[in-house]
């Protein structure tokens with residue numbers, strides 16, 4: 322009985338969904354605003370670990386973009402220009418009202434933005450100021466960043482958050498899986514591995530070598546999936562509770578909402594695109610804050626994209642897209658259902674849905 326009624330309800334849901342979908346014909350959607358939250362491109366490891374048998378020279382330094390990261394940033398800029406061709410200025414002219422770009426205060430993020438913008442905004446004929454240089458400076462504003470990735474490194478920035486994170490990290494270190502994983506690592510390196518951050522840096526160093534196509538030792542290759550799982554675990558623990566989500570990602574969510582509203586109201590500060598370059602530790606928490614569950618560890622250049630459209634009926638709807646890596650192929654960009662706001666997700670419904678995640682006064686809420 323229950324089975325049949327459930328099936329019937331499912332059928333109803335599908336039928337109702339189809340009706341709604343039909344009222345929103347994709348051809349009649351007009352793009353109004355785009356938010357792109359991107360992880361920086363390929364970088365070197367953050368540390369050198371002990372007993373590493375690879376002797377790799379990271380020419381640009383630890384933690385910095387690699388040559389591949391530089392080129393990928395540039396190509397992504399070209400791909401974005403292509404993707405939003407009809408939306409951006411028809412003469413490919415940079416104007417301040419077109420885009421806001423922010424990054425964290427980390428060199429690799431800033432430089433990702435710099436190379437990306439070189440690909441996205443080569444000066445058109447009119448804006449060429451030096452015929453030997455197909456480049457013009459586009460503002461990159463770390464001051465606009467609402468990315469609180471620093472909360473996890475510096476407890477003074479948000480004591481309440483830091484306390485909760487500390488507790489969650491200690492819990493991780495006590496789980497059987499992680500204890501076994503760490504003792505396995507200790508069999509192969511004498512790096513200190515007492516905190517999650519120490520383990521994270523080691524795991525990242527090996528993972529990064531592999532991402533840069535170096536061969537990694539057999540012992541690491543055998544447990545490669547554990548490496549990726551541990552990285553993802555370290556990102557999800559950043560927002561394990563609703564309070565952590567609110568403190569860590571709430572301001573960014575609010576910023577995006579306000580920018581969307583500004584664009585609907587055509588207010589003078591509205592921009593067409595807001596691009597923020599952050600980290601794996603920005604992307605995973607942001608997706609978790611939207612209650613998206615099945616997240617995979619974000620590759621370099623992975624992006625969360627939110628596109629705001631006006632419908633023919635003058636409604637405003639929202640699409641969440643996810644691009645797994647730095648290749649902006651349409652076939653690889655997936656539409657993700659916003660939990661609690663099925664397609665077509667109206668902006669006002671999403672606003673209502675997300676209100677509880679937005680801090681009223683962050684510095685106040687950060688107090689212990």
Ligand SMILES: *[C@@H]1O[C@H](CO)[C@@H](O)[C@H](O)[C@H]1NC(C)=O
Nearest residue numbers: 501502503504505506507508
């Ligand atoms: C670490 O090495 C010891 C000695 O070879 C071995 O008994 C143990 O099982 C290893 N630990 C893990 C987690 O592989």
Ligand SMILES: *[C@@H]1O[C@H](CO)[C@@H](O)[C@H](O)[C@H]1NC(C)=O
Nearest residue numbers: 371372506507508509510511
């Ligand atoms: C790592 O190398 C040091 C010497 O540099 C050695 O003493 C130590 O036993 C090595 N650790 C492992 C786990 O192989």
Ligand SMILES: *[C@@H]1O[C@H](CO)[C@@H](O)[C@H](O)[C@H]1NC(C)=O
Nearest residue numbers: 363387389390532533534535
């Ligand atoms: C690694 O190798 C793959 C496959 O050959 C290639 O597509 C990729 O660009 C390479 N990555 C780097 C960092 O060289």
Ligand SMILES: *[C@@H]1O[C@H](CO)[C@@H](O)[C@H](O)[C@H]1NC(C)=O
Nearest residue numbers: 613615616617643655656657
């Ligand atoms: C989660 O899984 C669903 C169903 O397999 C898929 O449609 C969706 O794209 C996935 N979301 C992410 C963020 O990978």
Ligand SMILES: *[C@@H]1O[C@H](CO)[C@@H](O)[C@H](O)[C@H]1NC(C)=O
Nearest residue numbers: 585586587631633634635636
């Ligand atoms: C659509 O809505 C906006 C904002 O509410 C309003 O300014 C605009 O005039 C409306 N356009 C049409 C065609 O109704």
Ligand SMILES: *[C@@H]1O[C@H](CO)[C@@H](O)[C@H](O)[C@H]1NC(C)=O
Nearest residue numbers: 681682683684685686687688
């Ligand atoms: C936020 O809280 C702080 C600390 O309690 C206070 O100094 C500040 O004035 C508040 N800001 C606003 C906009 O209310």
